[in-house]
Amino acid sequence: MDVLDWRRRVSALYAAVRTAPSPAQGHATWIRERDTLFARHPASPIPPADRAVFTGLRYAPYDPALRFEVRVDPDVAPLRIDVTTGTDGVVPFDRIGRVRLPLGDLDVWWLGSYGGGLFLPLRDGSSGRRSYGGGRYVIDTVKGADLGGDPRRDLVVDLNFAYNPSCAYDPAWACPLAPPGNRLDTELHAGELASASTGASATEFLPDEEKSAPE
Template sequence: MTPISALDVLDWRRRVHALYARVRAESEADPARAHEIWVAGRDELVRSHPASPVPPEARDGYAGLRHAPYDPSLRFVLPVDPDVEPQRLEVPTATDGVVPFELVGRLHLPLGDLDVWWLDSYGGGIFVPIKDASAGRVTYGGGRYLLDTVKGADLGGSVHDGLVIDLNFAYNPSCAYDPAWTCPLAPPGNTLGVEVAAGEYVPPGHPGH
């Protein structure tokens, strides 16, 4: 993996936070328009930013991200059910050492349940990955992310009154673009037995595409 400077990562994080701030500001009145903003912003970052997970040699002429059309029926505002057995998930990575997560709750969607994890290290944050029946065919085999608030991927809402869970915003982790990255992937409690026709598809050029 080509080294990325700390300042490039800082700029990437700032841009992601700003993008999701625009999404939250727009989504209550017009979720589909918020999704258009997110798609365009994600595509620009992945295509051209120095901290993009796409390898530099593959960025010239990169075909861009592929998405399902926006489906308003896949947007939910759900409370986090805290009635879960304590569970700890420790994910070894090549860049950040062992990344620990604690299970803090569960979301009950019409399509199935998703566990809610807390990043139990400096900064902290809510983490909700998802792997559905399309994984390995239409979407990345290791699953995708819905929320990763420490990185800025936050659709809004509150833990007690309801998080905004919009499956149209499911996005690929960095390892979907370059196997040199090591990503926390969806554990069993974040795996759905149904196909979710929403969010980002397998990246162009990926073996599954």
């Protein structure tokens, strides 16, 4: 029931972001409410032993130049990846398209499990330095992280809302992260940044045959 309540609150938070008077105001709401959830909610990914000293997450200032409304280009080769996680079993993802940003292209994935959901992970030049080394999520609609857009045409991809997966805070979680088609060479100063709370291991979101290949 704690996780159910967490999901409801996250969904309500993103609904508030989508209806905010401006993207920057929505971003400020997102930061404020996320810090409250992480500090106080029983389903927080911050381990219980660390919550007493938790003082908040670190974020970059909002940069309007990193918000895009783009079409999902469906002209991509079919690709399915089955991600083995420690908590959710095997999670299948199908590549359904690509968004073309001024900073580079990113693959868009569809969660192939019950209910489905859009998934857009990101790894950029800041990963492992100023941001979590395993990469971050921008959109994960099955968890309520949905920035909006015309459902038939466009998708809002606002890199200021990039956030760490749960495995960044607690090694008990195993999270699917960014495959090669979701990596940017550009170093982004946007979204949630690395802090003392992050640093746990993660599961690479790669086909099995690529997991042992050097980068």
